[in-house]
Structures are given as C-alpha cells and as structure tokens.
Amino acid sequence: MKKDNHSCLIEFLLLGFSDFKSMKELLFCLVLIFYFMALMGNSLVLLLTIASPTLHTPMYFFLWNLSFLEIGYTSTISPKMLMNLLSENQIISFWGCGCQMCFFLLFSVTECCLLCAMAYDRYVAICKPLQYLYIMNYKKCAKLAVISWVLGISVCLGESISIFTLPFCGSNRISHFFCDLMPVLRLTSINTYKNEVANATLTVVFGLVPLLLILFSYILIISTILTMPVATNRRKAFSTCSSHLIVVFIFFGTIIVTYIHPNSASSGSVDDNRFLAVLYTVVTPSLNPIIYSLRNKEIKAAFNTLVARKWVSFR
Numbered sequence: 593m594k595k596d597n598h599s600c601l602i603e604f605l606l607l608g609f610s611d612f613k614s615m616k617e618l619l620f621c622l623v624l625i626f627y628f629m630a631l632m633g634n635s636l637v638l639l640l641t642i643a644s645p646t647l648h649t650p651m652y653f654f655l656w657n658l659s660f661l662e663i664g665y666t667s668t669i670s671p672k673m674l675m676n677l678l679s680e681n682q683i684i685s686f687w688g689c690g691c692q693m694c695f696f697l698l699f700s701v702t703e704c705c706l707l708c709a710m711a712y713d714r715y716v717a718i719c720k721p722l723q724y725l726y727i728m729n730y731k732k733c734a735k736l737a738v739i740s741w742v743l744g745i746s747v748c749l750g751e752s753i754s755i756f757t758l759p760f761c762g763s764n765r766i767s768h769f770f771c772d773l774m775p776v777l778r779l780t781s782i783n784t785y786k787n788e789v790a791n792a793t794l795t796v797v798f799g800l801v802p803l804l805l806i807l808f809s810y811i812l813i814i815s816t817i818l819t820m821p822v823a824t825n826r827r828k829a830f831s832t833c834s835s836h837l838i839v840v841f842i843f844f845g846t847i848i849v850t851y852i853h854p855n856s857a858s859s860g861s862v863d864d865n866r867f868l869a870v871l872y873t874v875v876t877p878s879l880n881p882i883i884y885s886l887r888n889k890e891i892k893a894a895f896n897t898l899v900a901r902k903w904v905s906f907r
Contacts, residue, residue, distance in 0.1 A: 600761035604689050606682045608769035620677040626878040627670040633881030634659040644894035650728040654710045655884060657737050662877040665699035668692060669770045669873040689771040694752040701798045702744030707840055708802040709736040711809040714833050719816045747794060754787060769866060795851050803844045810837065835884050846872040
C-alpha cells in the first residue's frame with residue numbers, strides 16, 4: 593500500500609496494564625477513588641473561589657484556573673482508563689486517540705504556564721507588597737491566564753496535527769494506558785526524527801523553562817523573607833508560598849522523571865513509566881485541592897461561611 597499522509601489505521605489498542613491482570617481490580621478501585629477526589633476537590637475549590645467575595649484576589653483567580661485545568665486534565669485520561677481496566681476491549685478510535693492527545697497537551701502545557709504565572713504572583717506579593725494590587729490588577733491576571741491558554745492551544749493543535757497526519761500503517765498497539773506522544777509516534781510508518789526533536793524541544797521549553805523561572809522566583813522570594821525582621825511575618829510569608837511550591841514539585845517532578853531523564857526515549861522506559869504516569873494524570877490532580885485547602889485558612893473560612901449560609905437557608 594502506498595504510504596502518504598493518510599493513516600491506514602482506524603483504531604488503536606491501548607495495552608495499558610494488560611500485563612498486570614491480577615492488579616486490574618485494585619488499580620480500578622484506586623483510580624476511581626482518586627478521580628472522584630479530584631473531581632470533588634477541584635469542583636469545591638471552583639465553587640468557593642467563585643461564591644466567596646473574600647477569595648476574589650489574584651492568587652485565587654489563578655487557583656480557580658488551576659482547579660478547572662485539573663478537572664479537564666484528569667478527565668481526559670481517567671474515564672477511558674477506568675473503562676479499559678474493567679473491559680477486555682481496550683480499543684480507542686484513531687480520532688479519539690488524536691483528541692485525547694490534543695486535550696492532554698492542552699491542559700499539560702497550560703498548567704505549566706499557569707504555575708509559572710502563580711509563582712510570579714507570589715513574587716510580587718512577597719517582594720513588592722506595596723505595589724501588589726497595582727501590578728497584579730485584574731487586567732494583568734487575565735492577560736497571564738489568556739497567554740497560558742493560548743500557548744496550550746497552540747502546542748496541542750500543532751503537535752496533534754503534526755503527529756496524526758503521519759502514516760500509521762503498521763502495528764496499532766500502544767504500550768500505554770492513554771495516547772501519549774512517544775508511544776503513538778513509534779507506530780508511524782516513517783522516520784520520525786524531526787518529530788522527536790520537536791517533542792524534546794517542547795518538553796524543555798514548557799517543562800524545564802517554566803520550572804527554572806519558578807525556582808528563580810522562589811530564590812528571590814526566600815531571600816526577601818529571610819530579611820524580614822519579624823518572625824511572624826516570615827512564617828506567614830512562607831505559609832502563603834508553601835502550598836504552591838509543593839504543587840510545583842509534585843507536578844514538575846513526575847513530568848521530568850517521565851519525559852526528560854536520559855532513558856525516557858527507550859521503549860522499556862515507556863513501559864516502566866506507566867505507573868509514574870498514573871501519578872501525574874490521576875493522583876496529582878486529587879492532591880492539589882487538599883494541599884491548598886488544608887494549608888489555607890482563607891479557603892477554610894470560605895468553606896465554613898458557605899456551609900453556614902446554606903444551613904441557615906435550608907432551615
């Protein structure tokens with residue numbers, strides 16, 4: 593058959609955890625629990641940041657966007673993964689695979705950029721407190737959020753189109769539980785060196801660069817905090833930054849280990865990274881609202897106020 597820019601395949605087979613059949617029931621229960629936690633926790637943060645006037649600040653504006661991203665991010669992967677863990681039919685259509693990859697890239701890249709914007713917000717709040725409301729006005733916050741989304745949309749469309757216009761005329765077996773870039777790219781019928789270089793470049797640009805910018809921001813933040821004369825102010829400043837820093841290390845840590853370590857291009861590594869992928873696609877989105885809510889007095893207060901208000905109206 594002549595190889596052109598049209599795919600010979602109409603569907604893919606997601607191998608997922610088919611080689612761990614004895615663990616599939618346990619994995620299903622764990623994924624279902626974490627997916628439910630991610631949906632409920634992030635939806636609650638969305639509700640609180642919208643309904644509570646005290647949370648209408650730049651920091652919670654970004655947190656609102658982050659929670660929305662986390663819901664979309666895990667919902668792109670988890671439902672199909674749960675279906676495949678229960679069923680022997682692990683088929684995904686060609687266009688379904690393309691859409692899954694597109695949305696996965698959209699939410700991943702946008703979240704990387706948004707976490708960077710949140711670090712800038714914390715930098716201004718700690719290092720330039722008197723200018724905070726002037727610098728981080730509504731227009732500036734909206735612009736940073738829009739830039740994050742535009743970059744995410746540009747990358748997801750560019751990468752998805754460049755990959756799914758390649759010919760797929762060989763095997764349709766994807767050694768993963770979702771349509772990740774490299775496992776899909778290995779199924780193409782031509783040399784994909786240029787695509788792999790492009791993927792590696794994008795991983796560095798939207799993985800390492802935002803992380804380095806975040807770390808640089810926190811170097812400035814910590815140096816400013818250490819110069820504060822009052823211990824109470826230092827503790828308060830550390831408290832406002834610690835939640836974001838924990839989320840950053842969890843999110844970027846798993847991505848770097850999965851995609852940027854030296855053996856990430858090897859096929860064996862892809863198989864080994866399935867469990868790491870579960871961390872950043874399923875577990876991390878469920879932990880973020882817990883990290884922010886348990887360590888944040890304002891969110892706790894907003895939750896108590898909302899519950900009290902609903903209880904009074906109910907009575």
